[in-house]
Amino acid sequence: MSLEETSYTPFERYFMEIAYDGTNYSGWQIQPHCLAVQEVIQKKLTGLFDRLPIHIIGCSRTDTGVHAQGFVATFLTPERPSIPPERVRKALNHMLPPDIRIRTIKKVPLEFHARYDTAGKAYTYVLNLGPESPFTGRYSWKPIHVMDVEKIRAAAQRLTGKHDYSSFVVERANIDDAVRTIFRIDVQEFGQFCCLTFVGDGFLYKMIRCLMGTIEAAGSGKLSPDDVTAILEAKDRSCAPETAPPRGLFLMKVFYDPAERDAYTLPCLPFLLS
């Protein structure tokens, strides 16, 4: 039987939802002189498919130290017939280090694109408002100043909507258009942790960490809600406070359906979600 006679599609596109602890990685995207999550997964996939080179397409970049619960990436299977998705998932998880886990794998249409087809993303930033702990320090930011959750809510409200977010962008030179829509910023408390969930159509480089720097200053009373609006309207990075550290940030979910995006709620602390 020749390959032409098989009933299999020659290539298939596999869709993965990936969780990772970003502490020890230089983010998602492959870069020289450091270890990226993409590189780790690609190498294992290449090993799995008889050393045929596999290229993964990710839904976005994440910065050094940022975590993910639902990063989305796809790849084309080189084999015919392909290894079934669930077998690929189990084999990958067996080979990957414990700080990278493949949550799901499924087939999607060949023309599906992880980045261009998105209807939005949800990121959660975790603030620790209680005592420091050796166990949650990797996954949260403890601001130096005392925070008022109502002030955090008021600042978050001022930063929601469709705006030019130039005041909250690093490497402005590389960005043509800083207009984005943040549909909402949910503020939830879980014990001593305050979680801010940003649901938007897309986010610029370090944008959420820049926004969190301003929200932190507002939460501690250093900035009023009107100051926050003034910073947003200035469209100038130098007007905004410092960027928050990456360790509190989680890419929670990538949406390909606007209804799913609008219904999303953070169910629990990001690092407890299974």
Place this chain on the structure above:
Amino acid sequence: MSLEETSYTPFERYFMEIAYDGTNYSGWQIQPHCLAVQEVIQKKLTGLFDRLPIHIIGCSRTDTGVHAQGFVATFLTPERPSIPPERVRKALNHMLPPDIRIRTIKKVPLEFHARYDTAGKAYTYVLNLGPESPFTGRYSWKPIHVMDVEKIRAAAQRLTGKHDYSSFVVERANIDDAVRTIFRIDVQEFGQFCCLTFVGDGFLYKMIRCLMGTIEAAGSGKLSPDDVTAILEAKDRSCAPETAPPRGLFLMKVFYDPAERDAYTLPCLPFLLS
């Protein structure tokens, strides 16, 4: 004014409650060729007290990779007058790596002994009964087999009481007497995690991890409650299943008052406790 004329006690004993993520340490006790938590804290204390050598006395050893929420250690202050406890705590936390935190420091009588004066200890072992996660893998053990919490409870019940725990001891040759009392083993569920809290008068080297190996085998149905009792009564390590990994184990609390010990309940997941 000479030193004799001061009203200060020449030396004072300071009592510390310490939390640490044991992942990157060879346990509490100083050993050659590896890094112990005791060594890290002692070096920082010595730096704080004008390089006068400080020796810390710990409440027990913990194994490589085991965590602590309430490890107790004491030391004698070399200075007169001493730096106040709260200042020592803040200075230490400033100098220590983020995976070691001093929760409290207070003065205790000079004759207080962290190890000999205990009324018991509470350890919690965390089982992950749900999907694997890159965030909680450092702090829990996910058994390969499906677990039944009622079978875990039944096994724990059989292992409670005053017994010769020789079947659950590693390095038996170094131990004169393997009789210990486990007052209770509380089994609590927090979402997908099952926490077993062992409250006892004292525990032998790797004893809880050995007990957890047997409880895991019972939880998956490989051992019946009567099998568990038979293993206990055999007083022979070779009769019991393998030792559970250290990453799920937390020293939660050291008691110096029997009433406090008897009232102790685990309030939440050990790695979420502040």
